[in-house]
Amino acid sequence: MTNSIELTGISKSYGSLTALGKVDLTVKRNEILTLLGPSGCGKTTLMRIIAGFEQPTTGKVVIDGKDSTSLAPEQRPVNMVFQKYALFPHLDVFDNVAFGLRLKKTPKDVIKREVIKALELVQLETYKNRWISELSGGQAQRVALARALVNRPAVLLLDEPLAALDLKIRHHMLNEIKRIHEETSTTFVYVTHDQDEAMILSDRVVLLNKGGIEQIGGPEEMYWSPRTLFAAKFFGDTNIVGGTYGASTGEGQIQLPFGRFAHAPKVALQAGPVNVSIRPETLSLAPAHGHLAEGEFLGKVKDTSFIGNRVIYRVAVAGGTLDLKCQQLPTPGSHTLPPGADVSLKCKPESFVVLPA
Numbered sequence: 499m500t501n502s503i504e505l506t507g508i509s510k511s512y513g514s515l516t517a518l519g520k521v522d523l524t525v526k527r528n529e530i531l532t533l534l535g536p537s538g539c540g541k542t543t544l545m546r547i548i549a550g551f552e553q554p555t556t557g558k559v560v561i562d563g564k565d566s567t568s569l570a571p572e573q574r575p576v577n578m579v580f581q582k583y584a585l586f587p588h589l590d591v592f593d594n595v596a597f598g599l600r601l602k603k604t605p606k607d608v609i610k611r612e613v614i615k616a617l618e619l620v621q622l623e624t625y626k627n628r629w630i631s632e633l634s635g636g637q638a639q640r641v642a643l644a645r646a647l648v649n650r651p652a653v654l655l656l657d658e659p660l661a662a663l664d665l666k667i668r669h670h671m672l673n674e675i676k677r678i679h680e681e682t683s684t685t686f687v688y689v690t691h692d693q694d695e696a697m698i699l700s701d702r703v704v705l706l707n708k709g710g711i712e713q714i715g716g717p718e719e720m721y722w723s724p725r726t727l728f729a730a731k732f733f734g735d736t737n738i739v740g741g742t743y744g745a746s747t748g749e750g751q752i753q754l755p756f757g758r759f760a761h762a763p764k765v766a767l768q769a770g771p772v773n774v775s776i777r778p779e780t781l782s783l784a785p786a787h788g789h790l791a792e793g794e795f796l797g798k799v800k801d802t803s804f805i806g807n808r809v810i811y812r813v814a815v816a817g818g819t820l821d822l823k824c825q826q827l828p829t830p831g832s833h834t835l836p837p838g839a840d841v842s843l844k845c846k847p848e849s850f851v852v853l854p855a
């Protein structure tokens with residue numbers, strides 16, 4: 499199986515501003531790859547370079563094995579769905595979807611067949627004669643998807659297509675996008691700055707930071723094995739705690755403000771100051787009892803949020819010098835501990851992500 503997209507040495511400068519520095523990226527055929535990163539990190543720029551709306555300052559764009567660096571957008575087997583749906587308000591749903599095929603002078607009966615097929619795919623076939631103004635946000639975005647899919651692109655680029663929708667519809671649409679991906683065998687490149695969206699959708703996630711690739715990996719790898727502080731903080735909620743590894747504390751030992759823990763690093767680690775990422779759900783908490791067992795330490799609840807399927811505690815530890823966020827799974831009948839409660843905490847040192855400070 500060949501690759502769908504191969505980007506080598508892609509950079510983009512606008513005057514003195516570097517939007518992208520040397521990016522090398524391969525997108526596999528039929529995968530869903532998400533580009534994730536904070537505002538301004540270069541996500542849209544990279545998509546526009548793949549689509550051909552933007553010329554890279556340096557580098558090469560290969561699509562489906564063909565050097566496409568200097569091809570016009572319409573010569574590339576690529577379609578893009580934008581953040582704002584950009585539908586034609588003076589055309590109905592059918593004509594919006596048919597637009598691209600008409601440009602290509604496709605025969606009428608083929609247009610009809612293909613448009614209906616695309617509308618069936620997004621489950622809007624009964625809406626074909628509606629005006630765009632008569633659609634909800636989610637329906638309009640599905641029309642935008644159908645309009646891109648009707649051209650049967652080898653690659654579909656989706657640039658924050660759900661940003662304008664509220665949370666419930668967004669989750670529904672994410673599942674729709676997954677289903678459509680399965681039914682079309684098309685390569686999807688999906689831009690988001692929402693890590694939940696990225697995790698739900700992706701085969702692989704590309705985390706961008708300031709125009710460069712910070713890390714690439716599957717959702718679980720990105721979550722449990724971030725390679726930088728930026729990746730640890732960007733992907734999910736975490737506690738970042740300063741500490742010391744090895745040397746004075748001993749080989750395989752980490753000294754944190756609330757205790758010393760045995761930790762076997764997964765990658766080579768120099769003795770010295772470190773930052774440790776501790777996921778809230780790896781900390782367990784119980785009302786303080788008489789003595790502390792091995793690996794336990796004391797804290798005082800500062801505040802609590804009951805969110806139904808989880809309880810989030812902020813707990814002061816190390817004599818009040820540090821707050822830790824802990825996430826617990828409530829069970830029916832269990833009681834959330836109130837602010838002020840003395841608690842004992844336990845962590846899972848094997849799940850620490852230890853990064854040189």
Ligand SMILES: Nc1ncnc2c1ncn2[C@@H]1O[C@H](COP(=O)(O)OP(=O)(O)OP(=O)(O)O)[C@@H](O)[C@H]1O
Nearest residue numbers: 512515516517536537538539540541542543544691
């Ligand atoms: N046409 C342009 N002229 C000058 N600078 C630009 C242009 N397009 C983008 N930039 C700059 O390039 C950088 C990357 O922009 P880009 O739109 O790719 O970010 P993004 O990751 O998509 O952000 P967002 O999440 O806000 O959409 C930004 O600093 C932006 O201001």
Ligand SMILES: [Mg+2]
Nearest residue numbers: 541542543657
């Ligand atoms: Mg953008």
